[in-house]
Amino acid sequence: MVYEGTGSFDEDTILVERFVAGDSSAFETLYARYYTRVYNLARGVLIDPEEAADATQEIFALVYRNLPKFHRQSKFSTWLFRISVNRAIQESRKRRFRNKTLELDQAAEQPAPSQGGDEPDPRVQLAMEKLAPQDRAIITLFYWQELSLQEIADSMDINLNAAKTRLYRARERFRQYFEQEPEI
Amino acid sequence: MPIPPDIDELMWAIAENDTPDAVYEFEHRFPKYQQELMRRIKTVQALRAQGRTVPARDIPAFQARPVTVDSKPVQWLGYAAISIAVISTAVLAATRNKPTPTQGPAPISVKAPEPTKVRLVPRNSPAPAVATAPIDPAKNPPIQQxxxxxxxxxxxxxxxxxxxxxxxxxxxxxxxxxxxxxxxxxxxxxxxxxxxxxxxxxxxxxxxxxxxxxxxxxxxxxxxxxxxxxxxxxxxxx
CATH class of the missing domain: 3.55.50.30 (Phage tail protein beta-alpha-beta fold)
Structure with a gap:
């Protein structure tokens, strides 16, 4: 059975406990439940669908390895998003370091294997590409994942005011870049 | 002319909620920002549309593959260790007992030791008493504390x-x-x-x-x- 969207804290905690106790099917349930959100977060930060799909697998591999160390002090989803944000930003920096520039028009033509029916808006993509990875992460968490500011703060390991300020600044930068792009 | 911060924030809030009543109310109260509000609504709509979710049927099977580790930090640590080793060797060579004038300068061969083996060797000359005083672990707790x-x-x-x-x-x-x-x-x-x-x-x-x-x-x-x-x-x- 595939779950979509946010799992409740209790359900996730039970699944984590089951996985730690040796039930690998519990991880599969967590994976199915959160794959979409993690993938979308990675895609928001990395923009390229294939890189996002790769990053998503790496994120879940990290989670798989580190789940026994998860202390249940926060919600599983918060912990997962924190790993996802960090990993996606890290991947984005590596990509920039490798100077692998993304051809946006190609990206629009190359759907990832997991990306059925997605039609990226080139203006949004161009504007997102101009943002720093941290800005892309916070915009993705707010507009795509629809997390609250407190959840974003928890996921990015910052306080609420910092999350608010970063979101406002990122949004303003996005708006400027977006409006610079000619309408198609 | 810059938009006042409270109106700016209000426009974002309306754009994010996109409630027709709120839009109507705002346009009546602030007609000169009508176009700006419309631009923001379009911006938010475009942004949200981009974040459409992946259909669940397309989720690939999970493979617990090893996580790739960026080797750059390791490389930098290696460079740093070699640099420290070279500097340490040079400092030691410079501060050792000087050779007699009749001796020619000894060729200096610098080997890059293993990073974990880098350590400073005391000078040949007697060191000050403070540096050589035995350390009582009970009186000197580990630095970790x-x-x-x-x-x-x-x-x-x-x-x-x-x-x-x-x-x-x-x-x-x-x-x-x-x-x-x-x-x-x-x-x-x-x-x-x-x-x-x-x-x-x-x-x-x-x-x-x-x-x-x-x-x-x-x-x-x-x-x-x-x-x-x-x-x-x-x-x-x-």
Whole structure:
């Protein structure tokens, strides 16, 4: 059975406990439940669908390895998003370091294997590409994942005011870049 | 002309909620920002449309593959270790007993040692007494303890008590074990220049718990408020 969207804290905690106790099917349930959100977060930060799909697998591999160390002090989803944000930003920096520039028009033509029916808006993509990875992460968490500011703060390991300020600044930068792009 | 911050914020709020009544109301109150509001609504709509979810049927099977590790930090550590080794060797060579004038300069061969083997060798000449004095481990605790005694600031606007305790512990590089029975209300924390233990003691006074040292770098949180004042102890002794 595939779950979509946010799992409740209790359900996730039970699944984590089951996985730690040796039930690998519990991880599969967590994976199915959160794959979409993690993938979308990675895609928001990395923009390229294939890189996002790769990053998503790496994120879940990290989670798989580190789940026994998860202390249940926060919600599983918060912990997962924190790993996802960090990993996606890290991947984005590596990509920039490798100077692998993304051809946006190609990206629009190359759907990832997991990306059925997605039609990226080139203006949004161009504007997102101009943002720093941290800005892309916070915009993705707010507009795509629809997390609250407190959840974003928890996921990015910052306080609420910092999350608010970063979101406002990122949004303003996005708006400027977006409006610079000619309408198609 | 810049948009006043309150109107700017209001426009974002309306754009994000996109409620026709709110749009209508705003346009009547601030007609000159009508176009700006429309632009923002379009911006938010375009942004949200981009975040459409992946259909569940397309989720690939999970493969627990090894995580790739960026080798750059390792490379930089290697470079740093080699640099330190070269500098150390050069410094040692320069400060060793100088050769007699009749001797020609000895060729210096610099080998890059293993990073873990880099260590400074004392000079041939007698070193000052302070540097060679034997160190009594009992009087000189390991440097690691300095971290746990480190003072720092902690500001938590709103968090559950258990989370706040864990955050303080993490910042103070100690581990905490919370005994069952401690309530978990929402708390605010604002401590300045205190150790983790001092913060936990202060927090415990407000939230009915007592932190107890439970071994090296480990603190046990007992849901019992320690109301005893130093004076009370003295009275008992008397």
């Amino acid at each position: 300095a971290d746990t005694l480190k003072k720092f600031d902690a500001v938590i606007e709103v968090a559950k008590l258990h989370d706040a305790i864990q955050m303080i512990a993490m910042s103070g590089k100690v581990t905490v074990t919370i005994a069952p029975g401690l309530e978990n209300p929402e708390v605010q924390v604002n401590f300045t220049h205190m150790t983790a233990m001092e913060m936990l003691v202060a927090l415990g006074k407000d939230y009915a718990f007592t932190p107890v040292i439970n071994g090296e770098n480990d603190i046990l949180i007992l849901p019992v408020k320690d109301d005893s004042e130093p004076n009370e102890g003295k009275e008992e002794l008397n």
